[in-house]
Amino acid sequence: MLKIGEFSKLAHVTVKTLHHYEQVGLFKPAWIDRYTGYRYYSPRQLPRINRILALKDLGFSLEQILSLLDRELDAARLREMMAEKQAELAQRIQAEQSRMEQVALRLQQIEMEGKAALPEVVLKPAPAMWVAALRTVMPPAELPARRETLRRHLFDWTGSQMLRCTGDWLTLWLSPEYRETSVELDVAVVIDDRSTGQNRASASPAGPGMPVLRRLPAIEATACAASPAQPAELNQTYSAIYAWMDAHGYRAASPMRELYLADEGAESCPMVEVQIPLEPVLSNKNRTIIAKKETLMEYTLIEKPALTVVGILYEGSNPNNEIGATWVRFNQRSAEIKNALEEAAYGVCITRPDLPQGAFEYLCGFAVSKLEDVPAGMVVRNLPATRYAAFKHVGPLESLRATYNAIYQQAMPKSGLEINGMFDMEVYTDEFKDFAPDSVFYIYVPVK
Numbered sequence: 001m002l003k004i005g006e007f008s009k010l011a012h013v014t015v016k017t018l019h020h021y022e023q024v025g026l027f028k029p030a031w032i033d034r035y036t037g038y039r040y041y042s043p044r045q046l047p048r049i050n051r052i053l054a055l056k057d058l059g060f061s062l063e064q065i066l067s068l069l070d071r072e073l074d075a076a077r078l079r080e081m082m083a084e085k086q087a088e089l090a091q092r093i094q095a096e097q098s099r100m101e102q103v104a105l106r107l108q109q110i111e112m113e114g115k116a117a118l119p120e121v122v123l124k125p126a127p128a129m130w131v132a133a134l135r136t137v138m139p140p141a142e143l144p145a146r147r148e149t150l151r152r153h154l155f156d157w158t159g160s161q162m163l164r165c166t167g168d169w170l171t172l173w174l175s176p177e178y179r180e181t182s183v184e185l186d187v188a189v190v191i192d193d194r195s196t197g198q199n200r201a202s203a204s205p206a207g208p209g210m211p212v213l214r215r216l217p218a219i220e221a222t223a224c225a226a227s228p229a230q231p232a233e234l235n236q237t238y239s240a241i242y243a244w245m246d247a248h249g250y251r252a253a254s255p256m257r258e259l260y261l262a263d264e265g266a267e268s269c270p271m272v273e274v275q276i277p278l279e280p281v282l283s284n285k286n287r288t289i290i291a292k293k294e295t296l297m298e299y300t301l302i303e304k305p306a307l308t309v310v311g312i313l314y315e316g317s318n319p320n321n322e323i324g325a326t327w328v329r330f331n332q333r334s335a336e337i338k339n340a341l342e343e344a345a346y347g348v349c350i351t352r353p354d355l356p357q358g359a360f361e362y363l364c365g366f367a368v369s370k371l372e373d374v375p376a377g378m379v380v381r382n383l384p385a386t387r388y389a390a391f392k393h394v395g396p397l398e399s400l401r402a403t404y405n406a407i408y409q410q411a412m413p414k415s416g417l418e419i420n421g422m423f424d425m426e427v428y429t430d431e432f433k434d435f436a437p438d439s440v441f442y443i444y445v446p447v448k
Contacts, residue, residue, distance in 0.1 A: 001030060001409055002242060005177040006252050007041035010242050011049045012140075012178050012235075023353045026066050027052060030419050031408045032351045035401055037317060037358020040408065043243040044418060050110050051078060057103045058085045075110055082107040119225040119237050121244040126219040126257075126275060132158050132165070133172070133188040134211045140183045143171070144229075150187040157211040164192040172216075172255040186255075222275045223250065226261065229272045237274050245278065246413045253277040297411045299389040302444070307383040309346050310337050310374055311365020317358045323347070324397075330364035336375040340366040347426035348381055383425075388444040389417055390427075397435045407443060417447040 008015045018039070021027035027049055029039040048069065055065045058081055085103060134154050138146065151169060158165055168190040175183045191213065223245055227237035245251065254277070261271040312333070314326040327347075334340070348363040355361070363381050374380055391411065393403045412419065424445045433439035 001040035001042055001246060001413060003251070004029070004039040004041065006242070007045075008177040009173075009175075010043070010238055011046060011053075013049060013053060014179060015177050021052065021062075024062055024066070025353060026062055026069075028353075028422055031412075032360070032422070033404070033408075034318065034349060034351075034360050035404075042413065042419075043239060043246055046239060047110070054078060054082060054103070054107065054110060058082065078110060079107065082110075119227055119240055121223055121225045121241050123221055123278075124224055126216075126222050126277070128218040129216050130191040130193055130213065131170075131186075131188040131216055132161075132163060132191055132211055132213050133186040135174075135184070135186050137182050137184050139181050140178075143185070147171075147187060151189070154187065154189055154211055158189065158191070161213070163213065164194070166190045166192055168259065170257050170259045172257055174255045176254060219277045221250075221278045222257075223278055224273055224275050226271055226273045229260075229270045234272060234274070237272075241274060241276055245276070249410055249413075250278040253279045297391060297406050299391050299411060299415065299445075301447075302388045302390050304386060304388060304444075306385045307346070307367045308371050309348055309363060309365040309367050309381050309383065310340070310371070310378055311346075311363050312377065313379045314362045314364070315355065315359060317360070318362070323362050323364075326362065327364050333375065333378075334366060337366050337368065337378070338372045339368045339370045341369055342366060343429065345428040347428070348383065348423060349425065350381070350423040352422075383423075386420065386446045387448070389415065389447050391443045391445070392440060393443060394440050395435070395437055396439075403443070407445065412445065420446045420448045 002010065004015050004018055008018060018027065018041075022029065022039070027045070030042040030045060031040045032038070033040065051069060052065055055068060055078075056062075060068065082103060086100065086107075132154055134150050134157075136146075136150065155165070166189075170188050170190070172186040172188060173183070174185055223241045225237050225241050227233050242252075256277070257275040259273040259275060261273055312326055312330045314322055316322055330345075334345075344367070346363070346365055346367060348365070349360055350363075351360045363379065365378075365381075371380065389412070391403070391407050393400060424443060427442040427444055429441070431440035
């Protein structure tokens, strides 16, 4: 899964906007780490965000967009609506040209969903290299038009410094997230090592308009794919790489590179090789834990009827194991619940948009066959009939976080299942032995 900054770069929408869409119930993360509050997204959520942005460009309010998406607006109708908007935009003054191009790009992305052949993603190292780099800040949409000017500036500078270019040009994307108006990037050309001098040190980052010679370090692993440089195809290539990373347990490290494989002046569309440096999703310590538990991360699909759960509620981020204290209070009062189905206890965790970032609600409770006389200080939560992927946690409380990471960062992305709802629940049966080494309970994740 992708962190919010990574997803913002892939979807071309700001982190602030993603937070706002979550608050209004329009676009929610695939998972929120209850220990850190970090938001995680899946590449499979791109079709929905593309539709949201397309409808927003059409002039619909967020409330109207939510209503349209709830009716499962199909691609044909969306295509028709976008075409109507394009005709309207064509009649506006030249200042609207940039917006019209963005609408056309979103439309093309939606039309390509599931149709275009995705590029092959390969894993390979990137060698260390000397580059002459020119740092600048600009709206990303302006880069194609300004790249040639920046290249000429660099070419003149390298000539004045008696540096020999290899002919390989690239862009280094330095901003950790997508920004509409101020993305920091380097346009760079690879320099022949023999022309850099024996003792030339790597320079500090250059200011805007100031070229600099510096050495890019070797990268152990990059995810790479080639693409035409046209915006829609390039976005498809990024989507393919991020999907590959999601399936193989990797996360992007900065800066990402675009290596230009053809001259911009060529008659045919220039090609770009996208290179994304990789880092593991989990630390080496946690990856070892997951490897030992790999057989435990298998899941069972379970259809459960609607549940009414009565119990004691905790709200917060659990910094001092307040959930454990809530279970103690619940166990002391659980006999007060009428019509309780005591074959299992439920820890229902719901991430609500009205709570502070990183906070969630956690209900310790029993399901009831009939709701009657809710004890004072207890609350009720009604869960719909849902299909769940049920995972097993074995052993101590200290390894629970690793289990959740294994579920949401490894098992779920590889399963092909889509998370359905901003909640999950822990199910405690008679296999639970208070987190002894052989203690077992189950984590139910709602799926479509």
